[in-house]
Amino acid sequence: MPQPPPHAPPATIVPQPKRSGIHLRVNGKPYLHAGDPQMPLLWWLRDYLQLTGTKYACGIGACGACTVLVDGKAEHACLLPMQTLAGRSITTVEGLADADGTFSALQQAWVDEDAVQCGYCQAGQLVAAHALLQKHPQPGEAELDALPNLCRCGAYPRMRRAIVRAAAARKAGKP
Ligand code: FES
Numbered sequence: 001m002p003q004p005p006p007h008a009p010p011a012t013i014v015p016q017p018k019r020s021g022i023h024l025r026v027n028g029k030p031y032l033h034a035g036d037p038q039m040p041l042l043w044w045l046r047d048y049l050q051l052t053g054t055k056y057a058c059g060i061g062a063c064g065a066c067t068v069l070v071d072g073k074a075e076h077a078c079l080l081p082m083q084t085l086a087g088r089s090i091t092t093v094e095g096l097a098d099a100d101g102t103f104s105a106l107q108q109a110w111v112d113e114d115a116v117q118c119g120y121c122q123a124g125q126l127v128a129a130h131a132l133l134q135k136h137p138q139p140g141e142a143e144l145d146a147l148p149n150l151c152r153c154g155a156y157p158r159m160r161r162a163i164v165r166a167a168a169a170r171k172a173g174k175p
């Protein structure tokens, strides 16, 4: 009796069970989290997706270093269990630039104003500033004062100038 070739598929293909877990999108791409549903989003982004721009600092929702967008709203990734994120769309600092890596008006303003000092808080600052500009395209002093993110280096004046510069650039048509 002829033998099947060595790489032939098995005669019977057993259907695999549909993988269950938490489906969500990160920076426009679909993902499935099949692990611990209590895992904080921050751990998952950094340890599983290697998106290490988002930083761990206080871990209690007080500093903003871990700020990401959840369906466009600024949230603290250190406080968000994965089980709360089914079907949600996450944007991290890595998702603020265009697909080809071109900086957004905000990122370019950050560079032009030399806003960064040590850098540790900066991913969260950029994401929070992005959310602010989505809500208030021309933010005034009150909106800038209300930004909650902390910066141990005290780079606030430069970051404020960068946000104002980005607002002007966006008004002039830059994305
Ligand atoms: S690390 Fe999340 S708010 Fe500080």
Ligand code: FES
Residues within 6 Å of the ligand: 116, 117, 118, 119, 120, 121, 122, 150, 151, 152, 153, 154, 155
């Ligand atoms: S730039 Fe150093 S903590 Fe903000």
